[in-house]
Amino acid sequence: MLDKLQMFIAVAKEGHFGRAAASLGITQPTLSTGIKQLEDQLGVQLIFRGSRFGGLTPEGQTALVWARKIVGDTRQLREEMRFQRHGLSGQLRIAVIPTALTWAARLTSRFSEAHPKVRFTILSRTSIEILSMLENLEVDAGISYLDNEPMGRVSTEPLYEERYMLVCAADSAFAARExxxxxxxxGQKLCLLTPDMQNRRIINKNFAAAGVTPEAWAESNSTIVLVANVEAGGFVTVLPEDMARFLISGKSLKIIPLKGVEVAHTVGLVAPYREPHTPVLGTLLREAKRMSAA
Structure with missing residues (x-):
């Protein structure tokens, strides 16, 4: 039944049979047969069907909660058994907001030094996408904002607080400022992250509190693109300090602290709430706590 539950979770996530089949690497007829077999086993209809996916039935909504729990618990059992036999090993998938990718590298590097059998996949995603991926068991953990938007029932471990910096060219009128x-x-020629990014929403709030309506002349979901625009000339951008320092290294650019209405926001490790966590994930949470304390 486990493979059928995974099919069901994929269909609920994608809202489309074709995309769900592609995400699982199977054919659409195989997927449809699997869902029908699951419905027969449970004795209820899980999905409204017409010419296309019509959403989950009330029974399907309830079944989805159980499907995620069963699949998650099965993965945890496998992790526990692997730990008993091989120690900490396996693959950890982590989705990270773009502005925290440098911290993700620090965390995974420190973890790998102590536990070389664990491998990592790190994905850059928005905060909303991270929560969805955690819920749908697509990733094991995330690094995201902890205090700006609702997160649901998760385990968290703070890593750092964002401090925002202006990034400008060395010949900018701001370059010599403290x-x-x-x-x-x-009125400045700003390049900023796209509005779907939580960092952009935070920055917009800071501008609004200062009585400014920012005009973004260029937008991107990549911090590299923002800094490249500044380096190319004419633009300025706003980034968290750690990411700004990393991206301007070796470039003729300056970073200057922004002052005034700014409110710091906490970024940290996020994991699905479980007691206990898998050995690997529990160790990762403890490593994040040590990094934060240091």
Whole structure:
């Protein structure tokens, strides 16, 4: 039944039989047969069907909660058995907000030094996508904001607080300044992250508190693109300090602290709530705690 539950979770996530089949690497007829067999085993209809996917039935909504729990518990059992036989090993999938990728590298590097049998897949995603991926068991953990938007029932471990910096060219009028007020960026040629990014929503709030409506002349979901635009000339951008320092290294660019209305936001490790966690994930949470304390 486990493979059928995984099919059901995929269909619920994608809202489309073809995309769900592709995500699982199977044919659509195989997927449809699997879902029908699951419905026969459970004795209920799980999905409204017409010419296309019509959503989950009430019974399907309830079954989805159980499907995620059963699949998650099965994976945890496998992890426990692997740990008993081989120690900490396996693959950890982590989805990370773009502005925290440098911290993800630090965390996984430190973890790998102590536990070389564990491998990592690190994906850059928005905060909303991270929560969805955790819920649908697509990743094992995330690194995201902990205090700006609802997160649901998860385990968290704070890593750091964001401090925002202006990134500008060395010949910018701001380059020699010790600090710049958010209000001073009114009318500047800004390149910013796209509005679906939580970092952009935080930055917009800071601008609004300073009485400024920012005009983004260029937008991207990549911090590399933002800094490349600044380096190419004419643009300025706003990034968290750690990411800004990493991206300007070796470039003729300056970073200046932004002052005024800014409110710091905590970024940390996020994992599905489970007691206990798998050995690998539990160890990762403890390593994040040690990093934060240091």
């Amino acid at each position: 600090a710049v007020g958010w209000e001073e960026l009114d």
